[in-house]
Amino acid sequence: MSEKITIYDIAKKLNITAATVSRALNNNPKIKESTRDLVIKTAASMNYKQNKLALALKSGRSNNIGVIVPRIDSNFFASVIRGIEEELQPHGYQVIICQTHEDLKRESENLYTLIDAQVDGILMSVTAVSTENDAAFRNVLEKNVPLIFFDRSKHIDGVSSVTINDFKGGYIATKHLISEGCRCIAHLSGDQSLEIFKNRFLGYKQALLDNGMLFKEEYVVPVKSSVEAGKNAVETLLQLETPPDAIFSSSDFAALGAIQELKEKNISIPKEFCVAGFSNEPFTKFMELSITSVDQSPLEMGKMSARVFLEQVDKTDTIKIEKKVVLAPELHIRKSSSRTTS
Amino acid sequence: MSEKITIYDIAKKLNITAATVSRALNNNPKIKESTRDLVIKTAASMNYKQNKLALALKSGRSNNIGVIVPRIDSNFFASVIRGIEEELQPHGYQVIICQTHEDLKRESENLYTLIDAQVDGILMSVTAVSTENDAAFRNVLEKNVPLIFFDRSKHIDGVSSVTINDFKGGYIATKHLISEGCRCIAHLSGDQSLEIFKNRFLGYKQALLDNGMLFKEEYVVPVKSSVEAGKNAVETLLQLETPPDAIFSSSDFAALGAIQELKEKNISIPKEFCVAGFSNEPFTKFMELSITSVDQSPLEMGKMSARVFLEQVDKTDTIKIEKKVVLAPELHIRKSSSRTTS
DNA sequence: TACTTTCGTGTAATCGATTACATGATTGTT
DNA sequence: AACAATCATGTAATCGATTACACGAAAGTA
Missing domain, CATH: 3.40.50.2300 (Response regulator)
Structure with a gap:
C-alpha cells in the first residue's frame, strides 16, 4: 500500500525543489547544512528509497x-x-x-x-x-x-x-602417481578444444617424459565428465595388451566411475591400481576410499x-x-x- | 565503439517521430503496414536494441x-x-x-x-x-x-x-528402518524453529507410534548439518544404556558423519545398524556404502x-x-x- | 458537395533522478 | 555605499521508451 515515495514528494513536503533534495541526499557540498539535515531526516521519516532504475537509466549503469x-x-x-x-x-x-x-x-x-x-x-x-x-x-x-x-x-x-594452472595440475597429479610407484599411467581426457583440458593433458604428458616414462597414445581415453564414461574407459583400458596401473582423470566423476569399475573387476586400490581426479568435488573427500584430486580453489x-x-x-x-x-x-x-x- | 542506437536515431533517419517508431516496433495496429516494415527493417540494419532500463523505469517492472x-x-x-x-x-x-x-x-x-x-x-x-x-x-x-x-x-x-511434505519424508524413512527390523531408532534433528526440521521430527515420531514402538526423548540429538556433528551424535548415542540400532538423520552430512563414526567403532552397517539421511545429496549415491536418503526434488x-x-x-x-x-x-x-x- | 468516420502520425507528458546553468540573496572589500 | 564574490537554491534538460490526446488527410455517407 505504501505509495512509492520520490524526491518530488519530499520536495513538495518541504517546499523546495527536487533538485535540492537530490543534492542534499548526495551530500553535495553546495547545500546548506541545515537543509541537508532536514531533507535527510524527512526522507527517512517518509521511508524514501532511491529508485535504482531511474538512476540506472540516467547513469547508464545498472x-x-x-x-x-x-x-x-x-x-x-x-x-x-x-x-x-x-x-x-x-x-x-x-x-x-x-x-x-x-x-x-x-x-x-x-x-x-x-x-x-x-x-x-x-x-x-x-x-x-x-x-x-x-x-x-x-x-x-x-x-x-x-x-x-x-x-x-x-x-x-x-x-x-x-x-x-591446469598444466601444473596435470603435472603434479601425474608426478604423484609416478612417485607412488605407478609405471603405466593412463589419462581420461576432456574436450581438447578447451584449454583447461588440453593443458591437463599436456601436464600429464610432460610429467611422464620428465620422469623417463613412455607416453602412449592408447593410454589417453576421451571421456565426458560422468560416472558412466569413467566406467567405460576402464573397460577399454583393461583390454589393452599392457593395461595401465594408474589413471589420472581430468574429471572427478569419471575418476569415480573408473574406481567403481575397477572394484567390480576386483582390482585393489591403491595396491594394484591408483587413481587421481580433478576438481576436488566434495564427494572425493567423503568416500570411504577417498579420491585424490586436484583442487581448483x-x-x-x-x-x-x-x-x-x-x-x-x-x-x-x-x-x-x-x-x-x-x-x-x-x-x-x-x-x-x-x-x-x- | 558502436554508439547506443535509440528509437530517436531511427526516427531521424526515416524522418518520422520516435512515437511512430515505438509503435511500429510494438506492433501497434494503428501503424500503416508499410511504415511498420520499414521501421523494423531499419531498426535491424542499425542494430537497434531496446533499452530495458528505460522500459523498466517507464513500466515500473525490472x-x-x-x-x-x-x-x-x-x-x-x-x-x-x-x-x-x-x-x-x-x-x-x-x-x-x-x-x-x-x-x-x-x-x-x-x-x-x-x-x-x-x-x-x-x-x-x-x-x-x-x-x-x-x-x-x-x-x-x-x-x-x-x-x-x-x-x-x-x-x-x-x-x-x-x-x-517433510512430515511424510520423516515418516517413510523411519517406517522403512522399522521394516528393515530396526527396533531402536534415533533421530538427528535440525533447528526446530524451522518447520522443515520440526516436521521431519514429527514424522519420525508418528512412524514410531504408529508401529507400536516407544518414542524416547534421549534418542533425539540436535545436530548442525555437518559431518562432525554426525560423528559426535553417534558418540553420544552409543553411550546410552540402550544404544539405538538405527538413525534417521535430518541431514545427509550428519548421516555421513554418523556412518564414519560407526565404522570406526567397528559396527557393521547395515547388519547391526541402519542409517537414513535427508536431501539426497549427490555423494549419498556415490559412496561404496551408499546412503539411504529422502529426495526433495x-x-x-x-x-x-x-x-x-x-x-x-x-x-x-x-x-x-x-x-x-x-x-x-x-x-x-x-x-x-x-x-x-x- | 458537405459532413462524418476512420486512419496514421505527430505532440507532449511521463517514469525518477541528476546536473549544467541561471538567479537571487548574502557577505566581503575598498 | 557601491560593487564583486560567494553561497544556496531554482529552472529546465536529459537518460530512452511509452502512450493519451490532438490533428490533418483520406475514405465513406447522404
Whole structure:
C-alpha cells in the first residue's frame, strides 16, 4: 500500500525543489547544512528509497553484472559464483545468473540478453571454443562491457581471464602417481578444444617424459565428465595388451566411475591400481576410499574474477588491459593413490 | 565503439517521430503496414536494441526477480535455483542471486537491496524463523512485490510457499528402518524453529507410534548439518544404556558423519545398524556404502516456485491468493539400510 | 458537395533522478 | 555605499521508451 515515495514528494513536503533534495541526499557540498539535515531526516521519516532504475537509466549503469556458466548445480561453478557474489555485493553489484547447459546457442542468447539488460560486466566460463558465437562476443566488446573469463577461457584480444594452472595440475597429479610407484599411467581426457583440458593433458604428458616414462597414445581415453564414461574407459583400458596401473582423470566423476569399475573387476586400490581426479568435488573427500584430486580453489577464482572486473570497470577506457591471472592448483592426496601411507 | 542506437536515431533517419517508431516496433495496429516494415527493417540494419532500463523505469517492472538462499554452493539450493532459472528465462526474467550465509542480518539486507533494485518478485528460503526481520518482510509486502517461500518457509498471511511434505519424508524413512527390523531408532534433528526440521521430527515420531514402538526423548540429538556433528551424535548415542540400532538423520552430512563414526567403532552397517539421511545429496549415491536418503526434488521445487510466482505477478492485485504447494518426498533406499536385499 | 468516420502520425507528458546553468540573496572589500 | 564574490537554491534538460490526446488527410455517407 505504501505509495512509492520520490524526491518530488519530499520536495513538495518541504517546499523546495527536487533538485535540492537530490543534492542534499548526495551530500553535495553546495547545500546548506541545515537543509541537508532536514531533507535527510524527512526522507527517512517518509521511508524514501532511491529508485535504482531511474538512476540506472540516467547513469547508464545498472549495477548488475551477469555470470554465465554451463550449469549452476555443480559444486565448482556454484562455488565460483559464491566467490563472485561475496566480492561484488559490498560494492553494490547484484549478480545475474545464466546457464548454457553446454549449448552454444544458449550461450549466445545469454550474451545478448545480458547486454540487453544493460549489465555493467559479464563474467563467464565458456561452454566450448568455437567461432559460432563470435558475433555475440563481438557485440559485447563493441558495447564496451567488461568481459572476463574464468576457468574455461577463450582467446580474445583485450579480454582478461582468471584460470588455474591446469598444466601444473596435470603435472603434479601425474608426478604423484609416478612417485607412488605407478609405471603405466593412463589419462581420461576432456574436450581438447578447451584449454583447461588440453593443458591437463599436456601436464600429464610432460610429467611422464620428465620422469623417463613412455607416453602412449592408447593410454589417453576421451571421456565426458560422468560416472558412466569413467566406467567405460576402464573397460577399454583393461583390454589393452599392457593395461595401465594408474589413471589420472581430468574429471572427478569419471575418476569415480573408473574406481567403481575397477572394484567390480576386483582390482585393489591403491595396491594394484591408483587413481587421481580433478576438481576436488566434495564427494572425493567423503568416500570411504577417498579420491585424490586436484583442487581448483573455485571460491578464490570467483573472488579474483570479481576483483579483475572491478579494476576494469572504473578504468577510464584509455588502454584496455588484458590481465591473465593464473591460480596455483593444489593436489589433495587421498586413499585412492596413497600406497606409502596406507 | 558502436554508439547506443535509440528509437530517436531511427526516427531521424526515416524522418518520422520516435512515437511512430515505438509503435511500429510494438506492433501497434494503428501503424500503416508499410511504415511498420520499414521501421523494423531499419531498426535491424542499425542494430537497434531496446533499452530495458528505460522500459523498466517507464513500466515500473525490472524483469528481474531476486532469489535469496542461505548459500549457493550446496547441491540442494543450486538445483532449486537451476529450476527457477530454467522456468523463468523463457518468460524474459533474469534471476538475481543473494546469499545469507545463515545470517539474519544478511537476510534483512538482501531483502532491502532487492526491493531497492526494483525486482518484480522475491523467491526465498528463509534462514531462520525469527521476528528480527519482520520489518524487512513487511517492507516487501507493502511494496506489493510477490514473495514466495520455498523449502524453508515462514508463516506470513498472503504469502505462498512451495515445500515438500517433510512430515511424510520423516515418516517413510523411519517406517522403512522399522521394516528393515530396526527396533531402536534415533533421530538427528535440525533447528526446530524451522518447520522443515520440526516436521521431519514429527514424522519420525508418528512412524514410531504408529508401529507400536516407544518414542524416547534421549534418542533425539540436535545436530548442525555437518559431518562432525554426525560423528559426535553417534558418540553420544552409543553411550546410552540402550544404544539405538538405527538413525534417521535430518541431514545427509550428519548421516555421513554418523556412518564414519560407526565404522570406526567397528559396527557393521547395515547388519547391526541402519542409517537414513535427508536431501539426497549427490555423494549419498556415490559412496561404496551408499546412503539411504529422502529426495526433495529440488529442480521441481524451483520450477514450481517459479510457476507460482508467474501466477501471482500478473494477477490484478484483487485478492491475494495464498498458495501452499506441497511436493511429495521420495525415499531412495540404498545400502546403508538395505538388510533384506544385501 | 458537405459532413462524418476512420486512419496514421505527430505532440507532449511521463517514469525518477541528476546536473549544467541561471538567479537571487548574502557577505566581503575598498 | 557601491560593487564583486560567494553561497544556496531554482529552472529546465536529459537518460530512452511509452502512450493519451490532438490533428490533418483520406475514405465513406447522404
